[in-house]
Amino acid sequence: MHKLPLLAGGLALSFNLMAAVPNNEPVQPIEAAKATDPAKVELGKQLFFDPRLSRSGFISCNSCHNLSMGGSDNLPTSIGHNWQQGPINSPTVLNSSLNLAQFWDGRAADLKEQAAGPIANPKEMAFTHTLALDVLNSIPQYREAFRSIYQKDEITLDAVTDAIAQFEETLVTPNSRFDQWLNGDAKALTATELEGYQLFKNTGCVACHNGPALGGNSFQKMGVVEAYQTDNPAEGVAGLTGADADRFKFKVPTLRNVELTYPYFHDGAYWNLEEAVDVMARLQLGRKLQDEEIAKIVAFLKTLTGEQPSFQLPILPPSTAATPRPQPFE
Amino acid sequence: MHKLPLLAGGLALSFNLMAAVPNNEPVQPIEAAKATDPAKVELGKQLFFDPRLSRSGFISCNSCHNLSMGGSDNLPTSIGHNWQQGPINSPTVLNSSLNLAQFWDGRAADLKEQAAGPIANPKEMAFTHTLALDVLNSIPQYREAFRSIYQKDEITLDAVTDAIAQFEETLVTPNSRFDQWLNGDAKALTATELEGYQLFKNTGCVACHNGPALGGNSFQKMGVVEAYQTDNPAEGVAGLTGADADRFKFKVPTLRNVELTYPYFHDGAYWNLEEAVDVMARLQLGRKLQDEEIAKIVAFLKTLTGEQPSFQLPILPPSTAATPRPQPFE
Numbered sequence: 320m321h322k323l324p325l326l327a328g329g330l331a332l333s334f335n336l337m338a339a340v341p342n343n344e345p346v347q348p349i350e351a352a353k354a355t356d357p358a359k360v361e362l363g364k365q366l367f368f369d370p371r372l373s374r375s376g377f378i379s380c381n382s383c384h385n386l387s388m389g390g391s392d393n394l395p396t397s398i399g400h401n402w403q404q405g406p407i408n409s410p411t412v413l414n415s416s417l418n419l420a421q422f423w424d425g426r427a428a429d430l431k432e433q434a435a436g437p438i439a440n441p442k443e444m445a446f447t448h449t450l451a452l453d454v455l456n457s458i459p460q461y462r463e464a465f466r467s468i469y470q471k472d473e474i475t476l477d478a479v480t481d482a483i484a485q486f487e488e489t490l491v492t493p494n495s496r497f498d499q500w501l502n503g504d505a506k507a508l509t510a511t512e513l514e515g516y517q518l519f520k521n522t523g524c525v526a527c528h529n530g531p532a533l534g535g536n537s538f539q540k541m542g543v544v545e546a547y548q549t550d551n552p553a554e555g556v557a558g559l560t561g562a563d564a565d566r567f568k569f570k571v572p573t574l575r576n577v578e579l580t581y582p583y584f585h586d587g588a589y590w591n592l593e594e595a596v597d598v599m600a601r602l603q604l605g606r607k608l609q610d611e612e613i614a615k616i617v618a619f620l621k622t623l624t625g626e627q628p629s630f631q632l633p634i635l636p637p638s639t640a641a642t643p644r645p646q647p648f649e
Numbered sequence: 650m651h652k653l654p655l656l657a658g659g660l661a662l663s664f665n666l667m668a669a670v671p672n673n674e675p676v677q678p679i680e681a682a683k684a685t686d687p688a689k690v691e692l693g694k695q696l697f698f699d700p701r702l703s704r705s706g707f708i709s710c711n712s713c714h715n716l717s718m719g720g721s722d723n724l725p726t727s728i729g730h731n732w733q734q735g736p737i738n739s740p741t742v743l744n745s746s747l748n749l750a751q752f753w754d755g756r757a758a759d760l761k762e763q764a765a766g767p768i769a770n771p772k773e774m775a776f777t778h779t780l781a782l783d784v785l786n787s788i789p790q791y792r793e794a795f796r797s798i799y800q801k802d803e804i805t806l807d808a809v810t811d812a813i814a815q816f817e818e819t820l821v822t823p824n825s826r827f828d829q830w831l832n833g834d835a836k837a838l839t840a841t842e843l844e845g846y847q848l849f850k851n852t853g854c855v856a857c858h859n860g861p862a863l864g865g866n867s868f869q870k871m872g873v874v875e876a877y878q879t880d881n882p883a884e885g886v887a888g889l890t891g892a893d894a895d896r897f898k899f900k901v902p903t904l905r906n907v908e909l910t911y912p913y914f915h916d917g918a919y920w921n922l923e924e925a926v927d928v929m930a931r932l933q934l935g936r937k938l939q940d941e942e943i944a945k946i947v948a949f950l951k952t953l954t955g956e957q958p959s960f961q962l963p964i965l966p967p968s969t970a971a972t973p974r975p976q977p978f979e
Binding site: 368369370375376377382385386387388389392393394398401402404578579581590591593627629630631632633634635637638640644645647648 | 698699700701705706707712715716717718719722723724728731732734908909911920921923957959960961962963964965967968970974975977978
């Protein structure tokens with residue numbers, strides 16, 4: 320898939336970017352996925368849906384990044400192995416290939432690195448990479464698919480996460496009504512929705528929520544003007560760097576498909592877009608928006624719902640006598 | 650979908666049945682699904698995949714009847730709300746429309762009645778029918794779909810379970826290699842597989858595992874010749890009737906797709922088909938099979954894997970401000 324230069328290399332290439340932008344808008348359309356290797360994508364899709372990558376045999380990538388529900392689980396924080404409560408809201412997998420890094424704190428450089436995380440996280444899938452590979456290596460159809468694609472006799476973590484990442488690269492949502500408008504269809508938006516977009520820009524939301532994903536391309540402090548009140552102990556980037564300046568810095572989430580990805584913020588504390596817009600304007604921009612302004616911005620945000628990835632439910636190859644058995648209750 | 654008379658009305662109509670059977674075999678091919686109402690099937694599919702029918706917002710019908718995995722969860726007993734351990738093995742939903750009744754003890758007359766059970770079972774989805782309907786009624790797209798199909802302003806449990814059942818009626822698996830053979834393709838099976846089928850008949854397995862589903866059409870005692878050893882307290886039909894004669898009587902499970910629906914028996918205690926065949930022959934038929942006989946029967950059983958239902962992953966309509974929120978941790 321084509322990546323816009325702004326995401327990959329910073330601002331130096333913004334001339335290129337501007338050239339591709341209708342009306343010089345700070346938001347660019349989502350491009351359709353270009354699947355370069357269909358066999359790899361298909362394999363990655365199977366893995367994405369395979370709960371045997373978890374200790375219980377019950378939790379797959381799709382459990383918390385549910386592609387029936389905007390690539391999220393629509394829960395404040397996720398349910399992990401043994402019904403453990405996750406520490407942070409599961410971000411949508413949709414358009415995640417456009418993120419400058421993965422996880423709320425950016426601790427994974429890319430989708431491939433991210434994919435390895437939850438499998439071995441004791442609060443999520445609670446497995447080990449070794450056992451996950453033992454499961455896959457015990458299944459002839461998986462071995463054959465990996466052998467044919469990666470030219471190796473043994474399935475490796477590198478290949479597994481590569482295939483999952485390749486599938487995830489296809490999970491983009493082009494052709495939203497807003498993108499139709501960006502591409503020149505003046506009738507794609509109502510007057511109210513357009514006013515909402517103007518307010519979105521004039522209020523300052525667009526300072527962080529820009530680019531094709533309307534976010535995902537920078538880390539910002541949650542609570543710039545006013546502190547964000549939450550019980551969630553996550554400290555954001557500071558958890559990695561230890562730097563005081565990084566406290567409560569999180570990756571700006573994409574606003575693409577935001578109507579589908581409730582509840583909002585890293586703690587999932589807000590269920591309604593109206594509330595989320597109000598909180599953001601106050602805490603990040605020091606602006607108290609009127610209800611009708613919020614309503615217009617929300618009307619605009621709902622035009623960002625694109626075509627959801629559409630594909631056949633994958634059929635998984637069966638386990639064999641050699642497959643390590645799931646351990647849901649031990 | 651066409652139902653064979655044997656399942657609906659007993660033996661009186663067996664002349665009709667015989668007329669349709671190639672070679673007068675005691676097993677008949679699975680017929681392809683005839684979707685009579687595509688809109689209803691599509692709605693039922695959405696509901697089947699919608700975890701908002703559970704208290705947690707995390708468990709859907711597909712969680713335990715996973716259509717990527719033979720319509721089962723491939724666990725001995727299922728994981729329910731709050732990670733509770735289910736009491737009995739989740740039967741496959743594939744070809745379940747051919748069952749004479751639903752659940753291991755047949756306590757639901759049909760798929761429609763079955764569908765209401767897990768939603769309100771505190772060990773499974775742990776919701777209430779009232780709240781599940783509140784969720785659906787709060788979502789305009791669901792209201793519109795139900796209104797258009799069922800001509801009512803309010804979504805009812807009757808309509809919900811009807812739509813789910815209509816979707817489940819489509820979950821048949823025709824065109825297995827064995828069905829190709831039944832339909833006259835002599836080369837569809839190997840010599841070993843055919844020998845397995847002969848052994849399956851001659852040993853007596855076919856006494857209970859017959860009809861198009863190779864099972865699902867009678868209740869039989871688990872442990873006829875020799876008692877079945879298990880820690881599972883389920884008593885089968887006796888749990889409904891209280892009759893001593895019904896102790897350990899369970900619905901005979903289908904053998905269609907049995908390669909995909911491990912682990913086996915009502916307690917899910919056996920993972921390998923070889924073991925399951927050995928146990929069945931000893932306990933039900935008083936026969937100790939040789940390893941090579943078992944291998945041939947297993948080879949035959951693996952020819953019963955049919956075409957898995959193939960469809961687009963459904964996209965679910967989003968919740969609204971009026972939607973009752975999931976309660977995963979309360």
